[in-house]
Amino acid sequence: MTTVTTMNETDQTNSEKRSAYGLTLADWQREMTEVRKLPKFRADQIMKGLYCEQKTSWDAFTTLPTSLRAELTEQIPIEPMQLTQENPSRDGTNKLLLACPSDGEKIETVLIPSKGRMTQCISTQAGCAFRCAFCASGQLGKSRDLTTAEIVGQVMESIRLLTVQNGSFMRPSNIVVMGMGEPFDNYDNVLRALKILNEQKGLDIGARHITISSCGVVPGIQRLATEGLQFELSISLHAPTQELRRELMPVSRRWPLDELIDACAAYTEATGRLVTFEYTLIDRLNDQPQDARALIALLRRLPCKVNLIPLSPVEGFPGRRPEERACLAFLDLLMKARIPTTMRNSRGRDVNAACGQLRLRRLKEELPPQGGKE
Numbered sequence: 001m002t003t004v005t006t007m008n009e010t011d012q013t014n015s016e017k018r019s020a021y022g023l024t025l026a027d028w029q030r031e032m033t034e035v036r037k038l039p040k041f042r043a044d045q046i047m048k049g050l051y052c053e054q055k056t057s058w059d060a061f062t063t064l065p066t067s068l069r070a071e072l073t074e075q076i077p078i079e080p081m082q083l084t085q086e087n088p089s090r091d092g093t094n095k096l097l098l099a100c101p102s103d104g105e106k107i108e109t110v111l112i113p114s115k116g117r118m119t120q121c122i123s124t125q126a127g128c129a130f131r132c133a134f135c136a137s138g139q140l141g142k143s144r145d146l147t148t149a150e151i152v153g154q155v156m157e158s159i160r161l162l163t164v165q166n167g168s169f170m171r172p173s174n175i176v177v178m179g180m181g182e183p184f185d186n187y188d189n190v191l192r193a194l195k196i197l198n199e200q201k202g203l204d205i206g207a208r209h210i211t212i213s214s215c216g217v218v219p220g221i222q223r224l225a226t227e228g229l230q231f232e233l234s235i236s237l238h239a240p241t242q243e244l245r246r247e248l249m250p251v252s253r254r255w256p257l258d259e260l261i262d263a264c265a266a267y268t269e270a271t272g273r274l275v276t277f278e279y280t281l282i283d284r285l286n287d288q289p290q291d292a293r294a295l296i297a298l299l300r301r302l303p304c305k306v307n308l309i310p311l312s313p314v315e316g317f318p319g320r321r322p323e324e325r326a327c328l329a330f331l332d333l334l335m336k337a338r339i340p341t342t343m344r345n346s347r348g349r350d351v352n353a354a355c356g357q358l359r360l361r362r363l364k365e366e367l368p369p370q371g372g373k374e
Protein backbone atom coordinates (compact mmCIF):
# COMPACT_ATOMS: atom_id res chain seq x y z
CA MET A 1 0.00 0.00 0.00
CA THR A 2 2.82 2.37 0.79
CA THR A 3 6.55 2.76 0.61
CA VAL A 4 8.52 4.90 2.99
CA THR A 5 11.89 4.85 1.36
CA THR A 6 15.16 6.41 2.29
CA MET A 7 16.58 8.70 -0.32
CA ASN A 8 19.08 11.48 0.01
CA GLU A 9 18.35 14.97 -1.19
CA THR A 10 20.53 14.83 -4.28
CA ASP A 11 18.96 11.57 -5.45
CA GLN A 12 15.53 13.10 -5.24
CA THR A 13 16.54 16.14 -7.26
CA ASN A 14 17.97 13.98 -9.99
CA SER A 15 15.12 11.48 -10.21
CA GLU A 16 12.40 14.11 -10.59
CA LYS A 17 12.13 16.21 -13.72
CA ARG A 18 13.55 19.47 -12.49
CA SER A 19 11.22 22.33 -11.88
CA ALA A 20 12.17 25.55 -10.07
CA TYR A 21 9.79 25.06 -7.11
CA GLY A 22 11.30 21.63 -6.47
CA LEU A 23 14.75 22.80 -5.35
CA THR A 24 15.80 23.69 -1.80
CA LEU A 25 18.25 26.50 -1.06
CA ALA A 26 21.00 23.88 -0.67
CA ASP A 27 20.11 22.48 -4.13
CA TRP A 28 20.31 25.95 -5.69
CA GLN A 29 23.66 26.56 -3.99
CA ARG A 30 25.02 23.29 -5.41
CA GLU A 31 23.52 24.11 -8.79
CA MET A 32 25.19 27.54 -8.89
CA THR A 33 28.60 26.72 -7.41
CA GLU A 34 29.31 23.09 -8.38
CA VAL A 35 27.38 22.71 -11.64
CA ARG A 36 27.65 26.22 -13.11
CA LYS A 37 30.76 27.53 -11.31
CA LEU A 38 28.96 30.71 -10.32
CA PRO A 39 29.05 32.56 -6.99
CA LYS A 40 26.88 31.23 -4.14
CA PHE A 41 24.91 34.47 -3.81
CA ARG A 42 23.14 33.63 -7.09
CA ALA A 43 21.20 31.00 -5.10
CA ASP A 44 19.97 33.69 -2.67
CA GLN A 45 18.90 35.87 -5.60
CA ILE A 46 16.91 32.97 -7.03
CA MET A 47 15.17 32.17 -3.71
CA LYS A 48 14.29 35.85 -3.28
CA GLY A 49 12.91 36.19 -6.80
CA LEU A 50 10.90 32.96 -6.67
CA TYR A 51 9.44 33.24 -3.19
CA CYS A 52 9.66 36.83 -1.93
CA GLU A 53 8.88 38.52 -5.28
CA GLN A 54 6.85 35.67 -6.85
CA LYS A 55 8.46 35.97 -10.25
CA THR A 56 7.08 33.35 -12.62
CA SER A 57 9.46 33.84 -15.56
CA TRP A 58 13.28 33.68 -15.55
CA ASP A 59 13.24 36.72 -17.86
CA ALA A 60 12.01 38.76 -14.89
CA PHE A 61 15.16 37.92 -12.87
CA THR A 62 17.01 40.99 -14.09
CA THR A 63 19.73 40.60 -11.44
CA LEU A 64 20.86 37.34 -13.06
CA PRO A 65 23.15 37.23 -16.13
CA THR A 66 21.20 36.88 -19.39
CA SER A 67 22.95 33.62 -20.26
CA LEU A 68 21.95 32.06 -16.91
CA ARG A 69 18.34 33.15 -17.39
CA ALA A 70 18.26 31.46 -20.78
CA GLU A 71 19.78 28.24 -19.38
CA LEU A 72 17.36 28.10 -16.46
CA THR A 73 14.38 28.70 -18.75
CA GLU A 74 15.46 25.67 -20.72
CA GLN A 75 16.65 23.38 -17.91
CA ILE A 76 14.77 24.27 -14.69
CA PRO A 77 11.55 26.04 -15.75
CA ILE A 78 9.23 27.84 -13.33
CA GLU A 79 5.96 25.94 -13.67
CA PRO A 80 3.04 27.55 -11.83
CA MET A 81 -0.10 25.51 -11.07
CA GLN A 82 -3.20 26.59 -13.03
CA LEU A 83 -6.25 27.71 -11.06
CA THR A 84 -9.25 26.03 -12.69
CA GLN A 85 -12.01 26.56 -10.15
CA GLU A 86 -12.52 28.72 -7.08
CA ASN A 87 -15.22 27.81 -4.55
CA PRO A 88 -15.56 30.46 -1.88
CA SER A 89 -17.71 29.47 1.10
CA ARG A 90 -19.97 31.71 3.18
CA ASP A 91 -17.61 31.22 6.15
CA GLY A 92 -14.63 32.68 4.23
CA THR A 93 -13.05 29.35 3.33
CA ASN A 94 -11.95 29.18 -0.29
CA LYS A 95 -11.48 25.83 -1.94
CA LEU A 96 -9.35 25.86 -5.08
CA LEU A 97 -9.14 23.27 -7.82
CA LEU A 98 -5.72 23.43 -9.47
CA ALA A 99 -4.36 21.76 -12.59
CA CYS A 100 -0.80 20.43 -12.56
CA PRO A 101 1.33 21.98 -15.35
CA SER A 102 2.77 18.67 -16.63
CA ASP A 103 -0.40 16.67 -17.29
CA GLY A 104 -3.41 18.72 -16.17
CA GLU A 105 -4.05 16.38 -13.18
CA LYS A 106 -6.56 18.07 -10.84
CA ILE A 107 -5.84 18.57 -7.17
CA GLU A 108 -7.40 20.55 -4.35
CA THR A 109 -6.13 23.07 -1.86
CA VAL A 110 -8.14 25.04 0.68
CA LEU A 111 -7.58 28.48 2.19
CA ILE A 112 -9.05 28.83 5.67
CA PRO A 113 -9.02 32.30 7.24
CA SER A 114 -9.45 32.67 10.99
CA LYS A 115 -8.62 35.41 13.49
CA GLY A 116 -5.29 36.83 12.34
CA ARG A 117 -4.34 33.64 10.51
CA MET A 118 -4.58 32.22 7.02
CA THR A 119 -4.22 28.45 7.02
CA GLN A 120 -3.71 26.55 3.79
CA CYS A 121 -4.56 22.87 3.54
CA ILE A 122 -2.41 21.28 0.83
CA SER A 123 -2.55 18.01 -1.10
CA THR A 124 0.30 15.55 -1.54
CA GLN A 125 -1.16 13.07 -4.05
CA ALA A 126 -3.77 13.12 -6.80
CA GLY A 127 -6.40 10.90 -5.20
CA CYS A 128 -5.39 8.50 -2.46
CA ALA A 129 -4.81 4.76 -2.12
CA PHE A 130 -5.89 4.50 1.53
CA ARG A 131 -9.67 4.58 1.09
CA CYS A 132 -10.69 5.85 4.53
CA ALA A 133 -14.45 5.30 4.76
CA PHE A 134 -15.61 8.90 4.92
CA CYS A 135 -13.11 10.54 2.61
CA ALA A 136 -13.90 11.48 -0.98
CA SER A 137 -10.20 11.46 -1.96
CA GLY A 138 -9.96 7.71 -1.48
CA GLN A 139 -13.07 6.85 -3.47
CA LEU A 140 -11.39 6.69 -6.88
CA GLY A 141 -8.00 5.52 -5.62
CA LYS A 142 -4.64 7.15 -6.23
CA SER A 143 -3.79 8.58 -9.61
CA ARG A 144 -0.21 9.57 -8.77
CA ASP A 145 2.12 11.23 -6.24
CA LEU A 146 2.61 14.95 -6.51
CA THR A 147 6.12 16.20 -7.15
CA THR A 148 7.85 18.53 -4.71
CA ALA A 149 7.29 21.40 -7.17
CA GLU A 150 3.55 20.67 -7.36
CA ILE A 151 3.25 20.67 -3.57
CA VAL A 152 5.12 23.98 -3.28
CA GLY A 153 3.25 25.26 -6.35
CA GLN A 154 -0.08 25.03 -4.49
CA VAL A 155 1.18 27.56 -1.97
CA MET A 156 2.61 29.81 -4.68
CA GLU A 157 -0.72 29.87 -6.55
CA SER A 158 -2.54 30.73 -3.32
CA ILE A 159 -0.11 33.55 -2.66
CA ARG A 160 -0.80 34.93 -6.12
CA LEU A 161 -4.54 34.82 -5.47
CA LEU A 162 -4.35 36.19 -1.90
CA THR A 163 -2.05 39.00 -3.00
CA VAL A 164 -4.47 40.05 -5.76
CA GLN A 165 -7.42 39.93 -3.35
CA ASN A 166 -5.54 41.69 -0.56
CA GLY A 167 -3.94 44.41 -2.73
CA SER A 168 -0.49 43.68 -1.27
CA PHE A 169 1.67 40.63 -0.62
CA MET A 170 -0.06 38.00 1.47
CA ARG A 171 0.96 34.41 2.18
CA PRO A 172 -0.57 31.67 4.32
CA SER A 173 0.64 31.85 7.92
CA ASN A 174 0.03 28.15 8.55
CA ILE A 175 0.20 25.02 6.40
CA VAL A 176 -1.66 21.81 7.16
CA VAL A 177 -0.82 18.75 5.08
CA MET A 178 -4.34 17.37 5.31
CA GLY A 179 -5.60 17.59 1.76
CA MET A 180 -5.76 14.80 -0.79
CA GLY A 181 -3.27 11.99 -0.25
CA GLU A 182 -1.32 10.36 2.55
CA PRO A 183 1.87 12.41 3.08
CA PHE A 184 3.95 9.45 4.29
CA ASP A 185 3.07 7.59 1.08
CA ASN A 186 5.02 10.32 -0.74
CA TYR A 187 7.51 10.96 2.05
CA ASP A 188 10.52 12.38 0.20
CA ASN A 189 8.63 14.83 -1.98
CA VAL A 190 6.51 16.04 0.94
CA LEU A 191 9.41 16.57 3.35
CA ARG A 192 11.43 18.35 0.66
CA ALA A 193 8.45 20.64 -0.12
CA LEU A 194 7.96 21.48 3.56
CA LYS A 195 11.64 22.30 3.92
CA ILE A 196 11.32 24.69 0.94
CA LEU A 197 8.25 26.39 2.46
CA ASN A 198 10.11 26.67 5.77
CA GLU A 199 13.28 28.09 4.17
CA GLN A 200 14.26 31.39 5.81
CA LYS A 201 15.48 32.84 2.53
CA GLY A 202 12.17 31.96 0.91
CA LEU A 203 8.65 32.01 2.32
CA ASP A 204 9.91 31.43 5.87
CA ILE A 205 6.78 29.68 7.14
CA GLY A 206 7.75 28.54 10.66
CA ALA A 207 8.13 24.78 11.19
CA ARG A 208 5.73 24.92 14.13
CA HIS A 209 3.16 26.46 11.81
CA ILE A 210 3.35 23.42 9.53
CA THR A 211 1.35 20.29 10.45
CA ILE A 212 1.73 16.91 8.77
CA SER A 213 -1.36 14.74 9.07
CA SER A 214 -1.19 10.98 8.55
CA CYS A 215 -3.86 8.28 8.58
CA GLY A 216 -1.43 6.10 10.55
CA VAL A 217 1.46 4.96 8.38
CA VAL A 218 3.74 3.74 11.15
CA PRO A 219 7.07 3.66 9.20
CA GLY A 220 6.52 7.31 8.25
CA ILE A 221 6.02 8.31 11.89
CA GLN A 222 9.15 6.39 12.86
CA ARG A 223 11.17 8.03 10.12
CA LEU A 224 9.92 11.54 10.93
CA ALA A 225 11.01 10.99 14.56
CA THR A 226 14.62 10.72 13.37
CA GLU A 227 14.67 13.87 11.18
CA GLY A 228 15.24 16.48 13.89
CA LEU A 229 12.54 18.71 12.40
CA GLN A 230 10.05 20.84 14.31
CA PHE A 231 6.97 20.18 12.17
CA GLU A 232 3.77 19.29 14.02
CA LEU A 233 2.35 15.77 13.62
CA SER A 234 -1.32 14.90 13.69
CA ILE A 235 -2.92 11.48 13.26
CA SER A 236 -6.39 10.81 11.84
CA LEU A 237 -7.59 8.35 14.47
CA HIS A 238 -11.41 8.37 14.23
CA ALA A 239 -11.93 5.15 16.20
CA PRO A 240 -11.06 4.09 19.76
CA THR A 241 -10.83 0.34 19.04
CA GLN A 242 -9.05 -1.76 16.45
CA GLU A 243 -12.31 -3.44 15.51
CA LEU A 244 -13.98 -0.17 14.46
CA ARG A 245 -10.80 1.33 13.04
CA ARG A 246 -10.35 -1.63 10.70
CA GLU A 247 -13.72 -0.75 9.22
CA LEU A 248 -13.26 3.01 8.96
CA MET A 249 -9.55 3.14 8.16
CA PRO A 250 -8.23 0.21 6.09
CA VAL A 251 -4.68 1.36 6.94
CA SER A 252 -5.31 -0.22 10.35
CA ARG A 253 -5.25 -3.70 8.78
CA ARG A 254 -1.61 -3.10 7.93
CA TRP A 255 -0.63 -1.11 11.02
CA PRO A 256 -3.02 -1.93 13.87
CA LEU A 257 -4.08 0.59 16.46
CA ASP A 258 -1.71 -0.65 19.19
CA GLU A 259 1.27 -0.39 16.85
CA LEU A 260 0.18 3.11 15.84
CA ILE A 261 -0.12 4.33 19.42
CA ASP A 262 3.26 2.80 20.27
CA ALA A 263 4.83 4.65 17.31
CA CYS A 264 3.24 7.92 18.45
CA ALA A 265 4.49 7.41 22.02
CA ALA A 266 8.00 6.73 20.69
CA TYR A 267 7.75 9.82 18.47
CA THR A 268 6.85 11.99 21.47
CA GLU A 269 9.66 10.51 23.52
CA ALA A 270 12.22 11.04 20.76
CA THR A 271 11.17 14.56 19.75
CA GLY A 272 9.57 16.00 22.90
CA ARG A 273 6.63 17.04 20.69
CA LEU A 274 2.99 16.21 21.34
CA VAL A 275 0.98 14.37 18.71
CA THR A 276 -2.54 15.63 17.95
CA PHE A 277 -5.21 13.01 17.29
CA GLU A 278 -8.05 13.96 14.94
CA TYR A 279 -11.30 12.22 15.82
CA THR A 280 -14.33 12.67 13.55
CA LEU A 281 -17.55 12.18 15.52
CA ILE A 282 -20.09 10.06 13.63
CA ASP A 283 -23.62 9.62 14.89
CA ARG A 284 -23.97 6.40 16.93
CA LEU A 285 -20.88 4.92 15.38
CA ASN A 286 -18.10 6.36 17.53
CA ASP A 287 -19.72 9.20 19.52
CA GLN A 288 -21.14 7.32 22.51
CA PRO A 289 -19.88 7.58 26.13
CA GLN A 290 -18.34 4.09 25.91
CA ASP A 291 -16.38 5.25 22.85
CA ALA A 292 -15.08 8.25 24.78
CA ARG A 293 -14.03 5.96 27.65
CA ALA A 294 -12.25 3.60 25.24
CA LEU A 295 -10.46 6.58 23.68
CA ILE A 296 -9.36 7.83 27.11
CA ALA A 297 -7.99 4.38 27.98
CA LEU A 298 -6.13 4.23 24.66
CA LEU A 299 -4.55 7.67 24.98
CA ARG A 300 -3.42 7.16 28.59
CA ARG A 301 -0.22 5.76 27.10
CA LEU A 302 1.11 9.13 25.92
CA PRO A 303 0.74 12.88 26.48
CA CYS A 304 -1.21 14.20 23.49
CA LYS A 305 -3.96 16.53 22.24
CA VAL A 306 -7.29 15.66 20.64
CA ASN A 307 -9.34 17.51 18.02
CA LEU A 308 -12.97 16.45 17.75
CA ILE A 309 -14.66 17.17 14.41
CA PRO A 310 -18.40 16.47 13.92
CA LEU A 311 -18.76 14.70 10.57
CA SER A 312 -19.54 16.75 7.47
CA PRO A 313 -21.64 14.85 4.93
CA VAL A 314 -19.56 13.03 2.30
CA GLU A 315 -20.97 11.55 -0.91
CA GLY A 316 -20.76 7.78 -0.74
CA PHE A 317 -20.59 7.49 3.07
CA PRO A 318 -23.86 6.88 4.92
CA GLY A 319 -22.70 8.16 8.37
CA ARG A 320 -24.46 11.17 9.88
CA ARG A 321 -23.35 14.17 11.87
CA PRO A 322 -24.09 13.62 15.60
CA GLU A 323 -26.39 15.84 17.65
CA GLU A 324 -24.58 18.71 19.32
CA ARG A 325 -25.52 17.22 22.72
CA ALA A 326 -23.60 14.01 21.96
CA CYS A 327 -20.55 15.99 20.77
CA LEU A 328 -20.48 18.10 23.94
CA ALA A 329 -20.88 15.04 26.20
CA PHE A 330 -17.95 13.37 24.40
CA LEU A 331 -15.83 16.50 24.80
CA ASP A 332 -16.74 16.72 28.48
CA LEU A 333 -15.58 13.16 29.20
CA LEU A 334 -12.19 13.80 27.55
CA MET A 335 -11.72 17.08 29.38
CA LYS A 336 -12.57 15.41 32.72
CA ALA A 337 -9.88 12.84 31.94
CA ARG A 338 -7.49 15.82 31.52
CA ILE A 339 -6.84 15.22 27.83
CA PRO A 340 -6.45 18.63 26.14
CA THR A 341 -9.30 18.58 23.63
CA THR A 342 -10.83 21.07 21.22
CA MET A 343 -14.00 20.84 19.16
CA ARG A 344 -13.52 21.93 15.55
CA ASN A 345 -16.09 22.57 12.92
CA SER A 346 -15.11 21.49 9.46
CA ARG A 347 -15.03 24.76 7.52
CA GLY A 348 -16.61 25.43 4.14
CA ARG A 349 -19.41 22.91 4.60
CA ASP A 350 -21.47 24.61 1.90
CA VAL A 351 -18.82 24.04 -0.81
CA ASN A 352 -17.81 20.37 -0.54
CA ALA A 353 -15.01 21.24 1.85
CA ALA A 354 -14.21 17.71 2.95
CA CYS A 355 -11.00 16.45 1.44
CA GLY A 356 -11.29 15.41 -2.21
CA GLN A 357 -14.96 16.20 -2.77
CA LEU A 358 -14.43 18.88 -5.37
CA ARG A 359 -12.02 16.73 -7.39
CA LEU A 360 -14.30 13.72 -7.10
CA ARG A 361 -17.24 15.74 -8.39
CA ARG A 362 -15.17 17.10 -11.29
CA LEU A 363 -13.90 13.63 -12.21
CA LYS A 364 -17.42 12.20 -12.13
CA GLU A 365 -18.57 15.00 -14.42
CA GLU A 366 -15.73 14.20 -16.82
CA LEU A 367 -16.39 10.43 -16.84
CA PRO A 368 -18.63 9.08 -19.58
CA PRO A 369 -22.03 7.92 -18.29
CA GLN A 370 -21.96 4.38 -16.84
CA GLY A 371 -22.26 1.73 -19.48
CA GLY A 372 -21.92 4.32 -22.22
CA LYS A 373 -19.11 4.71 -24.73
CA GLU A 374 -17.81 7.80 -26.36
Ligand code: SF4
Nearest residue numbers: 128131132135138181
Ligand atom coordinates in the same frame (compact mmCIF):
# COMPACT_ATOMS: atom_id res chain seq x y z
S1 SF4 B 1 -8.38 10.69 4.81
FE1 SF4 B 1 -6.36 11.06 3.95
S2 SF4 B 1 -5.41 9.01 3.92
FE2 SF4 B 1 -7.60 8.67 4.16
S3 SF4 B 1 -8.39 8.38 2.05
FE3 SF4 B 1 -8.59 10.56 2.58
S4 SF4 B 1 -6.75 11.52 1.78
FE4 SF4 B 1 -6.35 9.31 1.93
